[in-house]
Amino acid sequence: MQNRIEKYSAPTRLDKEPQGSIWTHKKDSDLDITLYVQTSDNQEAPEWITLGDLLSKTMKEKAFEPKFIKGQIEAYQQVKE
Numbered sequence: 879m880q881n882r883i884e885k886y887s888a889p890t891r892l893d894k895e896p897q898g899s900i901w902t903h904k905k906d907s908d909l910d911i912t913l914y915v916q917t918s919d920n921q922e923a924p925e926w927i928t929l930g931d932l933l934s935k936t937m938k939e940k941a942f943e944p945k946f947i948k949g950q951i952e953a954y955q956q957v958k959e
Contacts, residue, residue: 881895884902885901886904886905887903888903895921896916897921900914900915901914913930915927917932
């Protein structure tokens with residue numbers, strides 16, 4: 879099961895959670911957040927990266943697919959409203 883954490887601070891190497899845990903760094907509003915993913919398989923040595931960095935590295939080829947990008951922009955515009 880994936881852990882979900884919500885805090886008003888970013889995770890550090892001291893925040894030991896299982897691989898795949900999602901950390902929501904809440905800021906001033908519900909739309910002003912940063913999501914982090916714990917990527918290390920060693921819970922005692924966590925490696926937190928932003929979800930944006932994870933997706934940028936793993937889905938970079940998708941960025942050149944116009945249909946995919948259009949769908950993402952449409953989804954973003956719906957959430958933004």
